[in-house]
Amino acid sequence: MLDTYAIIAEPSRRRILDRLLQSDSSVTELVEELGLSQPLISKHLRMLRESGLVRVQVKAQHRIYCLDAGPLAEIDEWLSAYRKKWNQHVDALVEHLDRRKLSKEESAK
Amino acid sequence: MLDTYAIIAEPSRRRILDRLLQSDSSVTELVEELGLSQPLISKHLRMLRESGLVRVQVKAQHRIYCLDAGPLAEIDEWLSAYRKKWNQHVDALVEHLDRRKLSKEESAK
DNA sequence: CAGTTATATAACCAAAAGGTTATAATCGCT
DNA sequence: AGCGATTATAACCTTTTGGTTATATAACTG
Numbered sequence: 721m722l723d724t725y726a727i728i729a730e731p732s733r734r735r736i737l738d739r740l741l742q743s744d745s746s747v748t749e750l751v752e753e754l755g756l757s758q759p760l761i762s763k764h765l766r767m768l769r770e771s772g773l774v775r776v777q778v779k780a781q782h783r784i785y786c787l788d789a790g791p792l793a794e795i796d797e798w799l800s801a802y803r804k805k806w807n808q809h810v811d812a813l814v815e816h817l818d819r820r821k822l823s824k825e826e827s828a829k
Numbered sequence: 830m831l832d833t834y835a836i837i838a839e840p841s842r843r844r845i846l847d848r849l850l851q852s853d854s855s856v857t858e859l860v861e862e863l864g865l866s867q868p869l870i871s872k873h874l875r876m877l878r879e880s881g882l883v884r885v886q887v888k889a890q891h892r893i894y895c896l897d898a899g900p901l902a903e904i905d906e907w908l909s910a911y912r913k914k915w916n917q918h919v920d921a922l923v924e925h926l927d928r929r930k931l932s933k934e935e936s937a938k
Numbered sequence: 939c940a941g942t943t944a945t946a947t948a949a950c951c952a953a954a955a956g957g958t959t960a961t962a963a964t965c966g967c968t
Numbered sequence: 969a970g971c972g973a974t975t976a977t978a979a980c981c982t983t984t985t986g987g988t989t990a991t992a993t994a995a996c997t998g
Contacts, residue, residue: 722955729838730956734907741910747975760957762976781965781974789914796908798843801850803905805898831985839986856945869987871946890944890995 724791727771732756733764740774740787747783833900836880841865842873849883849896856892 728734735754739745747765751758765785768774772791777784837843844863848854856874860867874894877883881900886893 725838725843729834734834737911741914757958758975759959759977763956766976783975787911787914788918789911790918792908792911793915795904796912799901799905799908802846802896802898802901805850805896806902809897809899866988867945868947868989872986875946892945
């Protein structure tokens with residue numbers, strides 16, 4: 721089974737998740753709205769189900785899929801160690817631009 | 830070229846990033862510390878370089894690689910839409926446990 | 939200059955993954 | 969019971985990918 725990182729690496733699966741973020745959905749709805757073949761959608765949904773990112777509710781012959789964002793927390797945690805780094809980066813950039821702005825103002829006097 | 834999602838989907842590449850998070854490193858250091866073959870490390874480093882997650886500093890025959898967390902911000906942004914969802918989930922869980930605790934306390938009286 | 943060290947790349951292989959087509963299973967409806 | 973709709977699965981193909989082995993390149997070292 722694929723881990724959460726591999727699951728969200730696939731663009732179509734991210735589209736499915738993004739769609740489910742809006743509202744629960746049946747398979748047919750996903751097929752129509754995402755423009756992917758039904759077997760492909762079902763295949764991706766199976767993976768999403770197995771990795772715990774979606775849950776199913778059986779309604780007669782329909783399956784209503786709903787999002788469970790829980791497993792994404794793992795990735796968020798992993799990212800947290802890097803968050804300060806790119807802030808650092810942006811901070812450095814902002815500082816750089818500030819200095820540039822300052823020296824421009826200086827030379828404008 | 831692989832996008833940032835696909836890049837971090839690979840466990841060995843995450844290990845490289847995690848290592849570079851601690852400090853800059855040469856290829857040989859990475860090979861020794863991660864226990865992967867040199868060509869494989871070089872291959873991963875190339876991908877990481879192409880996706881902008883690392884930068885190289887040439888020091889004679891050595892290449893010092895350093896982390897650039899910038900591209901990870903994209904994933905962080907994508908996750909942000911889901912963050913409220915799993916908080917919601919955790920909140921619901923906490924609430925559930927609270928209710929259980931309350932009813933236990935009730936019945937204990 | 940010869941040999942050693944550090945790194946990248948090429949060629950190759952096996953396994954996995956995304957996608958398709960065809961088919962099965964299940965339920966509601968008439 | 970029979971039919972259409974909904975979903976899952978099986979079988980298959982092609983491309984990609986992680987990994988290995990072998991080789992090239994380049995710089996330091998004695």
